[in-house]
Amino acid sequence: MTTRLVEGSEVVADAMVRAGCRFFAGYPMTPFTEVLEHMATALPPVGGVCVNAESELEAVGMVWGAAAAGTRAATGSTGQGLSLMQESIAEASLAGIGFVVLNMARGQGDYFQATRGGGHGDYRTPVLAPSGPVEVAELMAEAFELADRWRNPVVVVGDYYMAHTWVDIETPGEVPEPPPAPEWSLDGHSGGSGAAKLVSPLGTAKRRDGVGYDLAAHYEGCAQRRREMTAGITPRAELVETDDAEVVLVAYGTMARYADAAVSALRSEGHRVGLVRPITLWPFPEAQVKAAADGSAGVVAVYENNAGQMIDDVRLSLLGSSPVVGLNSFATDSSAFGIAPDVTVENLTASVRELLSEFGQDAT
C-alpha cells in the first residue's frame, strides 16, 4: 500500500473525478482556487472538461448545460462566489437539474447560505460537511448520487484547512467510469421525432400536448419532489462519547476536529464531555442532537467559527428541552479566512471547563 503526501484540494478534486464528475467550471478565489487547478489537470486525462469561467455566474450556467446534457458536473467557489450563483442553484431545483456545488469556505459564516439557500423561492439543497480530506472521498460520491437521484443541486462544504492541509493518502487505483447519462437528460436525438424533450424551470409541458406551461402544477410537483427528498435522505452525524456527557458539543467540519480533541483532553481529566458532529447539515441530524442532549447533558454548546448560525438548528432540534449556548466568542475569525490564530484546543477546553462549573454535576 503506497501512500502519497497530497494537498487537501487535490484530494477534493480527485474525489470529484472518482465520483464521476466529468465537467467542472470555476473562477479562482481563495481558498477554492487550488481545487480548480487540480480539476484542470485531473479531468482531461479521463475525457472530462474543466472551464475557467469568466465569472461565477457563467460557471454555474455552464454546469447547468453540462448537467442537462447528461454529464455529472460540478462548480465551486467560496462564500462570495457562491452568492453570485444562488439564482442558478435555486432555479436548477425547479428545472430538475442536479449538480454538486463545492464551498471551500472561509470560516463557517456560510452555514445559512448553504443550509437555507441564498436563492429565491421554495427550494432546499442537501448539504454535506466532511471534516477532513479522508471523509471527502466518501461524501463526494454521495453528493453526486444525491444530485442525480433527486435532480437537485447538492452543496459540499469544505474550508481553508481542508484546502491547504497536506495529508498522507493511499494512492488511489483506477478512476471508475462515470455513470451513463440519465434518461431525462438531453442529447439532441429526440428532435424531429414529434416528441422532442424539454428541460426547463418552467416545467416540461409541451404545447403539442394541448397544454402550455402550468406553473401552479409544476411548482406543486417541485414541492412534492422536495418533500420526498427531505424524507428520503437520512440525516447523519458522528457521535463521540455523548452517552453520559454533561456538556454536549456540536460542531461540524474542521471545527469538529478541534472539538474532538477537546473532548479527549477533558475526558482524560475526568470531565464528561461529548460531541455531536453533523455530517449532513441539511437535513440536519435533529434526532442525534436531541438524543445526546436528553441522555444526561446539562448544556449543549454549539462551537462555530461564525457569530452563531448552526445554533438555530440545534435550538430547533431541542425546542427548549435543554439549555443551548454558543461558543463563538474566540472563534470569530480574526483572519477573515477561517484560520484565526486564536482557534485552539486550549481555548476551547478552557471555555468548556467554565460550562462544566456552571452546568455540570460539580456545579457549585
Next chain:
Amino acid sequence: MTERRPDGLTVLPSDVAPTDAIQVADFTPDLVDVGEHHLCPGCGEPIAIRAVMDGISLLGLADKCMAVFGIGCSTAFSNNLDVEVLQALHGRAPSVATGVIRMRPELAVFTIQGDGDMANEGLQEVLHAAARGENIVCIMLNNGVFGETGGHLTVTTTIGQRTKNTIEGRNAAEHGHPMRIAEMLAQIDGVGYVARGAVNDAGNVARTKRMIVDAFTAQQQQLGLSFVEILTMCPTGWFIPTDEAPAYLAETIAGTHAVGVLRSELT
C-alpha cells in the same frame, strides 16, 4: 391603418386546399409543434423563429441540435418546438450552451434570446463565449425593447426611440447610447460568422434565412461562435399600429443596427 378594401372587390374562397396544385408552404413548419401562440399581433419573433426552424430543417439538423432559450417573449416558443430545448435563466444562455457543446460537441447547439436577455442581462456571457470560440450559434432577436414587460429601454434602443422609460424618445444625455452587438462580436477573434438580418418584409426574411443557414454551416465546420442578430417588430413595445411596424423597423431601428453580413470565415 392600411387603407380599407375597395368596395366590390372579389373575395375568393380560401378555406379548402386545391387538388390541382403543389403546396409550397404549410401553416406551421415541421419543427414548430403548434401554430397558435399568445405573442402580440404583428410580433416579429415568431417570424424569426420560423426562419431558424426552416434553416435547421433545411440542413437536416433536427435530431442533432439543441436550443437553449433565454427568457423573454420568445420563451413562448421554448415548449413549442420539435427540437430539444433547454431553458436557461435570463442572460445565461451562452454559458449554458457552452456546458452543452463542451460535452456534446457533435450537436448544433444554438441560443435564442432577445436583446434584453443577451445585450442587457447576459452581454458578458455572449462576449466571453465568442472570445472562447465556443462552437455554438447565438440568435439575438433585437426589437430594441424589453417586450415582455411592455416596452422598456434596452441597450440596443436607438436614439429617438420611444419606450416606457424614454417616453419622449431616447436621448444620449439622459439615457446613454445604444450598443451595436453584431459589430462588437465581429471584432472578437473567436467568431466564425456574424450577421444581422430582419423580418420586416419577405425579402429580408429570405435574406435572414440565408444568414441562418450560413451561421449553422459555420458552426458545423467548427469555425467558432456564429452570431445572427435578427431585427424583429414589436408594435406593442413601440406604441405604433401593427401595419406601421415594418417601416418603423427600417427607419428607426435598422438606421442604427444595419442589416448585412459583418464577418464570415466560411470559405
Next chain:
Amino acid sequence: MTDQTVRGTVVIDVEACKGCDLCIDACKPGVLSMTTDETNTRGYRFAELSVGCTGCRACADVCPDFCFQVFRFHEPKSWSPEGGFS
C-alpha cells in the same frame, strides 16, 4: 374586363389570424385584404384572398401567426368577373 391569370391560391386559418396586416403589405400582387366588419371568434379582423395570387409565399413567410398554406396550380388558370375560373 379581360380574363386574369391566376397561378396560385392560399388557405387562410381565419381563426388564427390576429389582423396585424403584415401579409397585406407583403403580398406582391396585392391580392390580400383585411375584412372591414367581419371578425373571427377572437374578435380579430382577418385576411381574405382576391384574384391574382401567384403562390409566391411571401404571406406565409411574414405571418407571425402561421395562418397561410400556399399552393401553385399545376397549370395557370384564368378568371373573369363574369364566369369565374374557366
